[in-house]
Amino acid sequence: MKKNKKSKEWINKQRRDIYVRKSKQEGYRSRAVYKLQEINNKYKIVKNGSLIVDLGAAPGSWSQFVIENFKNCKLLSIDLKKMEPIGNSYQIIGDFNEENSKEQIINYFKEKVDLVMSDMAVNTTGNKNLDSVVTGELSLEALRFSKDQLKPNGIFVSKIFMGSTFNEIVGEAKLTFKEINIFKPPSSRKESKESFIICKKLR
Numbered sequence: 001m002k003k004n005k006k007s008k009e010w011i012n013k014q015r016r017d018i019y020v021r022k023s024k025q026e027g028y029r030s031r032a033v034y035k036l037q038e039i040n041n042k043y044k045i046v047k048n049g050s051l052i053v054d055l056g057a058a059p060g061s062w063s064q065f066v067i068e069n070f071k072n073c074k075l076l077s078i079d080l081k082k083m084e085p086i087g088n089s090y091q092i093i094g095d096f097n098e099e100n101s102k103e104q105i106i107n108y109f110k111e112k113v114d115l116v117m118s119d120m121a122v123n124t125t126g127n128k129n130l131d132s133v134v135t136g137e138l139s140l141e142a143l144r145f146s147k148d149q150l151k152p153n154g155i156f157v158s159k160i161f162m163g164s165t166f167n168e169i170v171g172e173a174k175l176t177f178k179e180i181n182i183f184k185p186p187s188s189r190k191e192s193k194e195s196f197i198i199c200k201k202l203r
């Protein structure tokens, strides 16, 4: 399909999407906020006063959700892209895969954190298998970071795609955490292979 036709289809789909309209009305930067809201309604992952790392945070609706609905959270948001400021959260523009970014996160908190949440995804190439493999690698990287940086009762949440890396991530998560759930929020587009893994209690 030609690029122009594809982007027109994307614009039309966005116009029809109730979550896009709702996010505009409610002042959120992205429809992605409803995925976090639905995850939180079911699994209670965010609490007042939590120390939270938001990986792949731009344009920032997950971070907005935390700052606008919970008191006294210490939040660090990182993305390759620049974001508009969000309350008193701390932002890093950088690649999470780089050691320097991880060091900056660790130095910011100087203690273990309550929640690592990752909505990181690569820019789609059009090749769904390739996209899911590369996004799977990001999720594994986030899982390994969480293993070292979470408090014993800490929580790890990450976007994962049904695909070749799915079993590897779930397998490694089971070795790392005692409670694992896979959840596709109702606001996640049906045609998307995306789900979320919610992991609680480090082993």
Ligand SMILES: C[S@@+](CC[C@H](N)C(=O)[O-])C[C@H]1O[C@@H](n2cnc3c(N)ncnc32)[C@H](O)[C@@H]1O
Binding pocket: 029, 030, 032, 033, 055, 056, 057, 058, 059, 060, 061, 062, 063, 078, 079, 080, 081, 094, 095, 096, 097, 119, 120, 121, 122, 123, 138
């Ligand atoms: C689906 S968007 C996140 C939406 C966000 N949760 C929100 O609510 O606004 C995925 C983000 O992951 C980011 N990303 C992809 N690879 C990354 C990496 N290696 N390091 C940091 N961010 C990355 C992309 O730049 C993109 O902004």
